[in-house]
Amino acid sequence: MAKKQSGWQADPKQIARVVSGQHDDPFSILGLHESDGQWTLRALVPHAQWIEARTLDGKALGKLEKRDDAGFFEGRVAMDRFQPVLYHAGNEGGEWDVIDPYSFGPVLGPMDDYYIGEGSHLRLFDKMGAHFMTFEGVEGTHFAVWAPNAQRVSVVGSFNDWDGRRHPMRRRNEIGIWEIFLPGVLPGAQYKYEILGKAGNLLPLKADPYAQQTEMRPKTASVVADPTPFAWTDNAYMEARKSRDYRREPMSVYEVHLGSWRKRPDGGFLSYDQLADQLVPYAADMGFTHIELLPISEHPYDPSWGYQPTGLYAPTARFGDPAGFARFVDAAHNAGLGIILDWVPAHFPTDEHGLAKFDGTALYEHADPRQGYHPDWNTAIYNFGRKEVSSFLTNNALYWLEKFHIDGLRVDAVASMLYLDYSRQPGQWVPNSQGGNENIEAIAFLQRVNAETYGNHPGTFTVAEESTSWPGVTAPTYAKGLGFGFKWNMGFMNDTLRYMQREPIHRRFHHHDLTFGLLYAFSENFTLPLSHDEVVHGKGSLLTKMPGDDWQKFANLRAYYAFMWGYPGKKLLFMGQEFAQREEWNEAHALDWWLLDAQFHEGVRRLVSDLNTVYRELPALHGRDCEPEGFEWIIANDQANSVLAWVRKAPDAAPVVVITNLTPVPREKYRLPMPAAGRWIERINTDAGWYAGSNTGNQGVVNATKGNEFGYPATAEIVLPPLSTLILQFEPE
Incomplete structure (x- = not known):
C-alpha cells in the first residue's frame, strides 16, 4: 500500500518535473519554504543516498527523506527564519557538503x-x-x-x-x-x-x-572571470585625456591584427604581455599616436579576423586573460599611445553556441531573413529596435571604455546598418514605416551609443566605417547627426589609390582623382584610411599597387605617404605598410620583418616615422584637420606636370606648404606661389637619400621672395625631385 502523502510534501508530478529537468519555476519547489509557521526543505542532490540539513554555522536542522531515486529529498526542519542552508550528503563512496542555491534570495533587485x-x-x-x-x-x-x-x-x-x-x-x-x-x-x-x-x-x-x-x-x-580590480597606472594619461579635442590634435593610427603582427619563434601567438613589451614601444618609437586593434572580442574563426564575434564582452583568449589585455592598454597609455578597438555591432555569426536563436526564437536577430540575415557575410543582423538588444550593445561599448580604459571605438560596417536594402535586390528587403530604405532603429541605436559614449566617458571618441555619402555621420546627435567623432574617408582612399596605380604618363588625364576630395574634405571629421581592407583578397600590398620598376614603386609609395600626411584629415596605416611589406596580408603569417634589412624598406620605415614626427610637431598639419580654414590650394590645376601644392594652416602657427610631383621627371626651378616671403625649411623630402631616394632636392632650404603675378604674397623657385613630395615649414624671422 502506497504511503500517504502529507500536505506539506511536494506533489509527485512536480517532483517528476524537477528531476527530469522540465520544471519552469524550480524556486517554487526547491529550497526552503514556510507554511503555517512550519519550514520545509527540498533538494535535488544526485548520487546522494542520505542528506542532513544544517545551517552554515553547523547547527543540525534534521535529516531529509529521499522522495525520488534521482536524488530528490524533502523534510520538515526547525528554522526561525529564511537563511542559506548546507546539506551534508553521503553514499557508499563517501560524504560531501553542498550549500543549497535555492535557499538564497535573488541578487537582482x-x-x-x-x-x-x-x-x-x-x-x-x-x-x-x-x-x-x-x-x-x-x-x-x-x-x-x-x-x-x-x-x-x-x-x-x-x-x-x-x-x-x-x-x-x-x-x-x-x-x-x-x-x-x-x-x-x-x-x-x-x-x-x-x-x-x-x-x-x-x-x-x-x-x-x-x-x-x-x-x-x-x-x-x-x-567565470576573476573580479579582482585591475591596478591601473595610467591616471595622468586618463586625466589629461578628458580635455582633449581630437579634431584639433594629431591622430596617426597604426592598425594592427594582434595575431599576425609578429609571432613567437614556434609560430604561436604573442601574449598580451609580450605585445605590451614589443608592439607598444615599436608604435611609440614610430611616432604613431594610437594603435587600432582589429576586433579582439572573442571569435571562433581565425580567418574572420575577429569581425564575426561570439563573445562581445570577452577579450579573446588567444593572447591571454582579461587582466593581460588590461596590462597591454596600461602599457600603451604609459607610452603615450591611445588604443582604438574595432567594434562590431552590425551582425553576428550563427554558430550554435552563440546568439542565434538564443532561447529557441529570434531574440537578438530579426526573425524575417529579409531583415535578420546578412547575405554578404552569412551572418545574423541585430534587431536594433528591440530595447534589450540596443541595451546589450550600448552597454558593451561602455564596458570596453570603462573596464579597459579604451580610447576609441571604430564601428565596423556602419553602412550595412543604415540601409535596409544594403546588398539586397528589390523584394529582398522590408521598407521602414515611412516606406524608405533607412533603418530607423539602427540610426536611433547609433545615436544612442554615441551620446552615451561621449556623455559618460569624456575624452573618448568613436569612428564610423561608413562607405556612402550618408549626411551628418559626424554631426552631433542634437543636430540629428549620427554623433560619431570621425568617419573613414573611403572616397579619399579609393580615388587616390586608383590614381597612384596608374602609370605616371597617364596621370595627367586623371588629375581630378587627387583634387576632387577637397570638395567634401570638411563635410565630416575624416580619417584617411589605408587599412587592412586594401591589402587582402588578391589586392596585393600597397607597394605592389605602385607602377614601374622597384625604384619607382618605392618612390611612388613614399610620395603617396607624404601626400597623405600633408592632406587634411587624421591618418591610419595598416601594419606592415610602414615598411612597404611586399606580400599582401595573410592573418596566418607574421609580417616580413626581415625586409627591414633592405635599404628601400628601411627607407620607407624612416619616412613614416619622420612623417609622424612632423605631423605631431607642426600644428599647421593637424590643428585644423577637419576645418576648411586649415587648407588652401596653391597649385591645383597643373595637370600637365602632375604637380599639386597647398598650404596647411592653424592659428598661431607657422604655415606649412606641401608640394607633390607625381611623375618621374625632376622639375628644376619650378615656379611656386608661396604664402609668405622668407626662409622655408624642407622638413620632408621623400626623395632624400635617408629614405633610399635619389637625394635630389633643395639642400634643406627654400627661399621665397616677395611678390607674385597671381596675387600671392611670395614666389619661390624650387627643385621638385622625381616622384616625390616635399613638406616645407615656414621659419619666421
Whole structure:
C-alpha cells in the first residue's frame, strides 16, 4: 500500500518535473519554504543516498527523506527564519557538503527590473553574465541571462557535471531574465546555459552573451572571470585625456591584427604581455599616436579576423586573460599611445553556441531573413529596435571604455546598418514605416551609443566605417547627426589609390582623382584610411599597387605617404605598410620583418616615422584637420606636370606648404606661389637619400621672395625631385 502523502510534501508530478529537468519555476519547489509557521526543505542532490540539513554555522536542522531515486529529498526542519542552508550528503563512496542555491534570495533587485524593463540600464555588465561575489555571507557566482521565451534555463558547467537538472534558474517574468546564485563556484569555472525552448525542446548549449572571459578556441565555454580590480597606472594619461579635442590634435593610427603582427619563434601567438613589451614601444618609437586593434572580442574563426564575434564582452583568449589585455592598454597609455578597438555591432555569426536563436526564437536577430540575415557575410543582423538588444550593445561599448580604459571605438560596417536594402535586390528587403530604405532603429541605436559614449566617458571618441555619402555621420546627435567623432574617408582612399596605380604618363588625364576630395574634405571629421581592407583578397600590398620598376614603386609609395600626411584629415596605416611589406596580408603569417634589412624598406620605415614626427610637431598639419580654414590650394590645376601644392594652416602657427610631383621627371626651378616671403625649411623630402631616394632636392632650404603675378604674397623657385613630395615649414624671422 502506497504511503500517504502529507500536505506539506511536494506533489509527485512536480517532483517528476524537477528531476527530469522540465520544471519552469524550480524556486517554487526547491529550497526552503514556510507554511503555517512550519519550514520545509527540498533538494535535488544526485548520487546522494542520505542528506542532513544544517545551517552554515553547523547547527543540525534534521535529516531529509529521499522522495525520488534521482536524488530528490524533502523534510520538515526547525528554522526561525529564511537563511542559506548546507546539506551534508553521503553514499557508499563517501560524504560531501553542498550549500543549497535555492535557499538564497535573488541578487537582482526591483530597480534593476525597472531600468532593464525600460531599456535604460547602463550597468548591465555588472548585473548580467557571471559575477563572483560574496552574497548573504557566502562566496559564489551569480549568473543572469536574458531568455524570455525559454521554458527552463540552467547553468551547466565543470561544477555540476554539465547536468541541466542540477541548477535550473529563477525566472524574473517581467523582464525575461533568469538568475541564480551558485555557492562555491569560483573564478576560472567553465559554464554554459542549457535552455529548454518553449515547446520543451532542448537547445544546443549556449555561451553567455555577457561572459567577460572565455575558453581558448576551438572550445566555446564561458569562464567565470576573476573580479579582482585591475591596478591601473595610467591616471595622468586618463586625466589629461578628458580635455582633449581630437579634431584639433594629431591622430596617426597604426592598425594592427594582434595575431599576425609578429609571432613567437614556434609560430604561436604573442601574449598580451609580450605585445605590451614589443608592439607598444615599436608604435611609440614610430611616432604613431594610437594603435587600432582589429576586433579582439572573442571569435571562433581565425580567418574572420575577429569581425564575426561570439563573445562581445570577452577579450579573446588567444593572447591571454582579461587582466593581460588590461596590462597591454596600461602599457600603451604609459607610452603615450591611445588604443582604438574595432567594434562590431552590425551582425553576428550563427554558430550554435552563440546568439542565434538564443532561447529557441529570434531574440537578438530579426526573425524575417529579409531583415535578420546578412547575405554578404552569412551572418545574423541585430534587431536594433528591440530595447534589450540596443541595451546589450550600448552597454558593451561602455564596458570596453570603462573596464579597459579604451580610447576609441571604430564601428565596423556602419553602412550595412543604415540601409535596409544594403546588398539586397528589390523584394529582398522590408521598407521602414515611412516606406524608405533607412533603418530607423539602427540610426536611433547609433545615436544612442554615441551620446552615451561621449556623455559618460569624456575624452573618448568613436569612428564610423561608413562607405556612402550618408549626411551628418559626424554631426552631433542634437543636430540629428549620427554623433560619431570621425568617419573613414573611403572616397579619399579609393580615388587616390586608383590614381597612384596608374602609370605616371597617364596621370595627367586623371588629375581630378587627387583634387576632387577637397570638395567634401570638411563635410565630416575624416580619417584617411589605408587599412587592412586594401591589402587582402588578391589586392596585393600597397607597394605592389605602385607602377614601374622597384625604384619607382618605392618612390611612388613614399610620395603617396607624404601626400597623405600633408592632406587634411587624421591618418591610419595598416601594419606592415610602414615598411612597404611586399606580400599582401595573410592573418596566418607574421609580417616580413626581415625586409627591414633592405635599404628601400628601411627607407620607407624612416619616412613614416619622420612623417609622424612632423605631423605631431607642426600644428599647421593637424590643428585644423577637419576645418576648411586649415587648407588652401596653391597649385591645383597643373595637370600637365602632375604637380599639386597647398598650404596647411592653424592659428598661431607657422604655415606649412606641401608640394607633390607625381611623375618621374625632376622639375628644376619650378615656379611656386608661396604664402609668405622668407626662409622655408624642407622638413620632408621623400626623395632624400635617408629614405633610399635619389637625394635630389633643395639642400634643406627654400627661399621665397616677395611678390607674385597671381596675387600671392611670395614666389619661390624650387627643385621638385622625381616622384616625390616635399613638406616645407615656414621659419619666421
